Amino acid sequence: MSLEHAAAVESNGNYPGKGIGQPVGVAVLGKGTVGTEVLRLIAEFSSNLEHRIGGPIEVRGVAVSNVDKHKNAPEVQGLYLTDDAHELIDRDDVDVVVEVIGGIDYPRELVLKALRSGKSVVTANKALVAAHGSELADAANEAGVDLYYEAAVAAAIPVVGMLRRSLAGDKVERIAGIVNGTTNFILDAMASTGASYEDALAEATRLGYAEADPTADVEGHDAASKAAILASMGFHTRVTFDDVYCEGITNITAEDIAAAKRANQTIKLLAICERLYDEHGETRAVNARVHPTLVPNDHPLATVDKSYNAIFVEAEAAGRLMFYGNGAGGAPTASAVLGDLVGAARNKIHGGRAPAENPYADYPVVGFEEVTTRYHINMTVNDRVGVLADLARQFANSNVSLSAVRQEEAGDGAHLVVVTHQATERDLQDIVRRLADHEDVRSVNSVLRLQD
Incomplete structure (x- = not known):
């Protein structure tokens, strides 16, 4: 957003409030696990919320896909229940819309309608x-209203608010997290029990941590969607899901x-978002990526276990910060939604707006191939004199230097583990291709990146 655009937005009235004591009408779109918790918490905390906001929250209605399925649920008793979300958004007594449907196309239609309706x-x-953040932010700016999405990244962990407000005066260098x-x-589970990926996934599914799909x-x-949001907020540059390199964990083995x-x-x-610098120490671009990463056991992220999330932030003045907690689940996510609702409702009562997206920096978003990383390569090679020296030459030909090499016997061959120094992802991928084609390399068993 240019300075001229920002000035135009600010001149779009002074955002006068409704006044102390006036009700704030809320429409809730969706009543799944999160929506149900949001409705429960609004009812349970109504008195406290009124004091924090300056006026009462009044739920004007709940939009669901099947009214008959939900009409007897205790959290909607006495509330208007409809399958027409558009009609609910159009009501004059609705000030804030809470969207907890999920998906992209239909929610985008509804959220844009709400924003453009004030x-x-x-x-x-x-x-x-992650897919349409810039479009939504522009619509919010043009209408002079708020767009909140704390719960979209790590549920109750307040990382969006931290980037939006607490570090607004700092320079974020890097964000790395388990999201x-x-x-x-x-x-x-694989690390603590020695289970295979398939067995650990089955256990996660049985316990409800993993979806059926x-x-x-x-x-x-x-994680890539969340990385796009974090990079956009941290670097004041619009980063979308399609900009994020994405690699999952399905190939990770017990070995x-x-x-x-x-x-x-x-x-x-890890979801990793970072600045890339030129030879003069100036930011030349930003990158966001998701991939399995080897983390030293003395790094704070290494101790994050079970289903917990943690985000590690490095900023120029603040230094290193870590945010840890439940990153999913109905109640933690609803907590974040309610926090945002309090902020949006306060602005409706008292006037003003929350800090908006401001992608003024507009850095280029570069592909992963330009990023500098380190590799841990595990391969099986022919056990003959001179193999190691020959492979070392292959690394040198790809502009990759070796940090450590470990060799172990493996039947009639040998396991070779190589750790590289920092090199561009482009050069590292080149050496992996060379190794896969080398006559003495029986197999490249795994390739993992390292977190320094």
Whole structure:
């Protein structure tokens, strides 16, 4: 957003409030696990919320896909229940719309309608924000209303508010985090019990941590949506889901986990967002990516177990910060939604707006191939004199230097574990291709990146 655009937005009235004591009308779209918890908490905390906001929250209605299915639920008794979300949004007595439907296309239609109608929006929809965040932010700015989405990244962990407000005066250098509880549970189970990926996934499914179709989690798509949001907020640059390199955990084996243990490391699926600098120390671009990563056991992220989430932030002045907690679930997500609802409702009562998206920096978003990383490569090679020296030359030809090499006997061959120094992802991928084609390399068993 240009300075001229920002000035135009600010001149769109002074955002006068309704006044102390006036009710704030809320429409809730969706009544799944999160929506149900939101309605319960609004009812349970109504008196406290009124004091915090300056006026009462009044739920004008709840939009669901099947009224008959929900009409006897205790949390909607006395409330208007409808299958027409458009009609609910159109009501003059609705000030804030809470979207907890999920998905992209239909929620986008509803959220844009609400924003353009002058209603503030609170959403927990990470996929929607990652895919269409800039469009939604522009609509909110043009209408002079709020768009909140704390719950879209890590449920109750207040990382969006931290980037939007607490670090608004700082320069965020890097964000690295465990932002998907399902994959963290699976990797932790593999590390603690020696289970295979398949067995750990089955256990996660049995306990309810994994969906019946776990693809979005285990292939990294869920984490990639969150990485796009974090990068956009942290670097004041619009980053979408399609900009994020994405690699899941489906190829991680028990042997990978065991090898990590031997190296005093653990494997985590990380979302990593960082600045890239030129030779003058100026930011030249930003990058966001998701992939399994070897994390040293003395790094704070290595101790995050079970289904917990954690986000590690490095800023120029604030230094290193870590945010930890439940990153999913009905109650934690509803807590974040309610926090946003309080903010949006306060602005409706008292006037003003929350800090809006401001992608003024507009850095180029570059592909993963330009990022500098390190590799841990596990391969099986022919056990003959000169193999190691020959492979070392292959690394040199790809502009990759070696940090450590470990060789172990394996039947009539040998296991070779190579750890590289920092190199561009492009060069590292080149050496992996060379190794796969080399006559003395029987197999490249695994390739993992390292977190320094």
